[in-house]
Amino acid sequence: MNEEMEALNRNCTWELTELPSGRKPIGCKWVYRIKYKSTGDIDRYKDRLVAKGYNQREEIDFDETFSPVVKMVTARMIISIAYQKNWSLCQIDINNAFLYGDLTKDVYMSLPEVILIKLIQDINDYSLFVKVSEIDCLYLLVYVNDIILTGSNTKIIDECKLFLKIKCRIKDLGYLKYFLGIELLDNNDCLVLSQRTYCLEVISEFGLLGCKPAITPLENGVIFSNLDDHDSSDQPLENISEYQKLIGKLIYITLTRPDIAYAMHCLSQFMHAPLKSHLKATFRVLRYLKGCPGKGITVRRNNNFVVTAFVDSDFAKGSMLRKSVTGFCVFMGNNLISWKSKKQSTVSRSSAEAE
Incomplete structure (x- = not known):
């Protein structure tokens, strides 16, 4: 805290003055965080003095952040x-x-x-x-x-x-x-990017460290229903905040795990009205990650910087809107650098049109 106050004074962040008439001051508070190493050990304790910006009103006190x-x-x-x-x-x-x-x-x-x-x-x-x-x-x-x-x-x-x-x-x-949250491990012949520590933290947070691993992120041929056309035995979730929290954490893991990109594309569509079947499928993704938490992206030296892209799509899979899903991956040389699974903006009338 002393170092933070020293930095604030050194940079002349503020100057003491009388509060003008008709002005309302914004409060401040200390925010404390613990910074961890990739091994999970504590690196350092960090504190910061911040203004309570949530009291400000958009387009009155600020335009954008x-x-x-x-x-x-x-x-x-x-x-x-x-x-x-x-x-x-x-x-x-x-x-x-x-x-x-x-x-x-x-x-x-x-x-x-x-x-x-x-x-x-x-x-x-x-x-x-x-x-x-x-x-x-x-x-x-x-x-x-x-x-x-x-x-x-x-x-x-x-x-x-x-x-x-x-x-x-x-x-x-x-x-x-x-x-x-991304670990970089140099194995002399290759560089591995993974989120092993973060992945295990998420699995532990939701109580699945002792679960049986799943072979695939999703069941073969699974089709998800929304709140309007779901089966009567498949009830809506009462606490959707936990589902939204889990989806957000799994989406972050896709930064180094393209193998769950399609699964997260499907499950993230139900964040505002999830069913119990959606939560079950999301837990299956966690069980899949449990079997290989250290898997990630491998970068190898090959002196090849040619950019190559591969793309494919399904045709009107699922009962919602009948829109096809496109998936692509981009390589620089032999190294994967970008990937995405995304629903198409229009309805395709044939598989050729979808592709």
Whole structure:
């Protein structure tokens, strides 16, 4: 807490003054968090003084809120490129990142300015910054206050770290091993991205650590019904918040588990009116993960950067709306970097039209 107060005073976050007549102050509170390592051990205790922004009213006290959040497909692509080219992968944490923004109104905080003015902001992902010269290249990915940094040589990476240290206080976390719940394990011949620790935490939270694992995420040929056309024996869930919470956690696990992407696409459609059969199917996904919690994405060095995409679809499967589902996966070389399962926006009249 002392370090947090020191940072607030050092950055001149506020100044003491009389409360103007007719103005209502917004309260503040301390938020405490425990940061864990990938092994589950405690890394450090973290506290932050925050304003109670939930008392503000949209379009009166603020227009919009935004934090730089890199797309996970961009992160997987940059990690794949860096590993294949044998570049150094570094991780940086910005101390008190939100204190480097400029206040434009009394109750509104704007997006912090871009601190690396020599980097080019990518037009496809505004949280990716690139610097390319004739001999060197540097990639910087921003996820709120966490940064992934890689480049063609260590000199340009060290120069970037030095520039960041001059502009703001940072914590150099060294080689990238754990990022947003994703573990990176270097096995010399390959790099594995997995969410084993997080996956086991979710399984334990819902009491299925001792369950029998399932072979597949969903039963073969299963078709889900909604609240309007369900069987009388299949009753709606009384507590839908737990179902929504579980779906959200499983969707996050799909960042490294494309094998459950289709299952989560199907089950997430019933978040506002789930049935007991939907919860049972969701628990089956957990039982499937129980059998292989450490499975993830493998990145191998092959010096092949050709982008290849594969796509397929079903035809009007299920009783709801008769819309087909398209699934695709994108490879860079032999490494999988993107995947998705998505319902089509229109109704197809044939399998050829669906594809």
